[in-house]
Amino acid sequence: MDLNTVWFILVAILFTGFFFLEGFDYGVGILLPFLGKDNQERRVIINSIGPVWDGNEVWMITAGGAIFASFPHVYATLFSGFYLALVLMLIALILRGVGFEFRAKRDGKAWRALWDWAIFTGSLVPALLWGVTVANMMRGFAIEQDMNYYGGLLPLLNPYALLGGLVFISLFIMHGANYLTRKVPAGIAERAQKVSFIAWIISTIMAATFLAWTYFGTDILTKPGLNGLSPAVLAAGALLSTGWLIRARKTGWAFVSGALAIVLVSLMVFMGLYPRLLISSLDPSFSLTINNASSSPYTLKVMTIIASIFVPIVLLYQAWTYRIFRKRLDAKPENLTY
Numbered sequence: 001m002d003l004n005t006v007w008f009i010l011v012a013i014l015f016t017g018f019f020f021l022e023g024f025d026y027g028v029g030i031l032l033p034f035l036g037k038d039n040q041e042r043r044v045i046i047n048s049i050g051p052v053w054d055g056n057e058v059w060m061i062t063a064g065g066a067i068f069a070s071f072p073h074v075y076a077t078l079f080s081g082f083y084l085a086l087v088l089m090l091i092a093l094i095l096r097g098v099g100f101e102f103r104a105k106r107d108g109k110a111w112r113a114l115w116d117w118a119i120f121t122g123s124l125v126p127a128l129l130w131g132v133t134v135a136n137m138m139r140g141f142a143i144e145q146d147m148n149y150y151g152g153l154l155p156l157l158n159p160y161a162l163l164g165g166l167v168f169i170s171l172f173i174m175h176g177a178n179y180l181t182r183k184v185p186a187g188i189a190e191r192a193q194k195v196s197f198i199a200w201i202i203s204t205i206m207a208a209t210f211l212a213w214t215y216f217g218t219d220i221l222t223k224p225g226l227n228g229l230s231p232a233v234l235a236a237g238a239l240l241s242t243g244w245l246i247r248a249r250k251t252g253w254a255f256v257s258g259a260l261a262i263v264l265v266s267l268m269v270f271m272g273l274y275p276r277l278l279i280s281s282l283d284p285s286f287s288l289t290i291n292n293a294s295s296s297p298y299t300l301k302v303m304t305i306i307a308s309i310f311v312p313i314v315l316l317y318q319a320w321t322y323r324i325f326r327k328r329l330d331a332k333p334e335n336l337t338y
Contacts, residue, residue, distance in 0.1 A: 003300040004290040007070035008277070010307065012270035014066055018059035019130075019266050020259055025053045027176015029096060029123025030169070033116050035180070035191055039109075042116060044329055046100060046338040048183040051325045053100065055318055057093070062314075069303055073147050073293035074277045081141070081149030082133060085156065089129045096122025104338055127172050128165040132156060134269055135164025135210075138220050140279035143286050147293070160213055167210045170203035171262055174242070178255040184329055193246065196254070200243045207239060207265075220272030228272030235264035 028049050036042030068075040079086060099118035103111075139160050142151050177196035181189045211232060215221045221229045238261040245254035273279070277293060280286035294300065329336075 003297065003304060004294050005275075006304060007066070007294070007300060008270075008274060008290045010311075011063060011066050011070065012266070014059055014063035015270075016263055016266040018056070018063055019262050021052075021056040021059060023127075023172045023259075023262055024175045024179040025049050025056050026123040026127045027172040027174065028180060029119045029176075030127070030173055031176055031180070031192070031195065032123075033120050035188060035195065036116075039112060041188055042112075043104070043336045043338060044184050044188060045180065046103070046119070047329055047336050048180060050100065050338045052321060054097070055321060058314075066307075070295055070300060071277055071288070071290070071293045072295060074288050077143060077147055077149055077278055077288060081143075081151070082153075082156065084153045085129050085133065089126045092122040092125035094122075095119075096126075100338060124169065127169045131165030131168030132161040134168070135161040137278060138164075138214060138218050138269060138272065140218070140281035140287075142282050143278060143280035143288065144282065145286050147286070147288060160217060163206065163210050163213065167203065167206045170199055170206050171258075171265075174199035174203050175255075175258050175262060178242075178246070178251065178258050181251040182255060182328065189251075193249065193251065197243065197246045200239075200246055200258075204239055204243065207236075211236070218272075220269070223272070226271055226274055228268035228270075231264045231267040231271060235261050235268060238264055 028045060032042060032045050036045050064075070064079075067078070095118040099115040099122060103115035103119075136156050136158075139158075141149055141156060143149050174196050177192045177199055180192035181196065183189075184192065211221075214232075219227075221227055221232055238257050242254055242257040242261060245251075245257055275290045276287045277290065278288040280288075295303075
């Protein structure tokens with residue numbers, strides 16, 4: 001296996017980890033104004049992700065850095081072509097982070113409500129935009145021969161991409177609700193369990209529609225050789241199992257099954273793309289691949305050595321963090337940080 005493929009796999013792993021971990025963060029943030037009936041319950045909901053949300057976002061930063069170092073042409077095309085969308089995402093993430101930190105700095109219903117809705121917006125907008133971005137990567141967009149996209153934001157907001165954004169939102173809401181059933185006191189957990197089943201119904205309908213559109217409208221599931229059909233079928237099975245587990249009140253397994261569905265969807269995307277990274281809708285020869293968009297072999301070699309040392313350390317640290325904060329929260333004010 002050459003280093004180009006190794007780094008393609010590593011980028012896929014980083015984005016898969018990001019969608020798995022940050023997915024329930026986004027879901028919890030979206031649900032915050034609706035599940036929390038009063039200030040105390042909302043504090044509990046925020047504290048359920050308080051120790052981990054910023055660490056989860058590091059996966060996105062690391063994935064972007066990995067693309068920058070290993071496939072610089074992809075980084076340049078993606079981050080310039082999606083510039084406005086990325087700025088909107090960045091603003092939303094800043095609002096979200098400030099909301100976590102500022103919400104408890106003052107008393108007053110208006111003050112807290114302001115930051116509750118900032119957290120909601122800062123969770124909803126990135127979830128939508130990530131779905132739009134991934135769907136456009138699957139469908140392809142107008143990349144020119146010089147490896148640049150000049151079309152602006154509006155062509156990227158096509159119906160297929162917007163449906164992809166809605167699929168991401170619904171999956172993340174389900175994922176976040178399943179997470180809350182394991183982390184918060186019984187009253188909130190009961191409401192979260194009901195929301196998770198409703199979100200499962202919506203996400204299943206949307207995902208089935210999106211999968212059918214993907215099959216007939218792209219080559220992600222049908223291209224010769226390696227494609228995303230097998231993980232897509234497995235993802236559908238995991239998603240269907242999640243609904244049964246939610247109804248059976250097997251909350252731990254429901255969270256695992258929903259997480260597995262998100263992981264398999266990510267695997268479907270990257271297997272369907274390989275060896276491409278960005279598909280040109282103008283001409284297949286204009287697409288950016290692991291070969292024509294990569295860094296030099298020496299750069300990839302040095303980066304592989306560095307990654308082999310530090311990535312396991314980061315994974316061990318994050319696993320330790322989740323182990324430390326694995327217990328269910330109680331609603332006592334003295335035990336809440338945010």
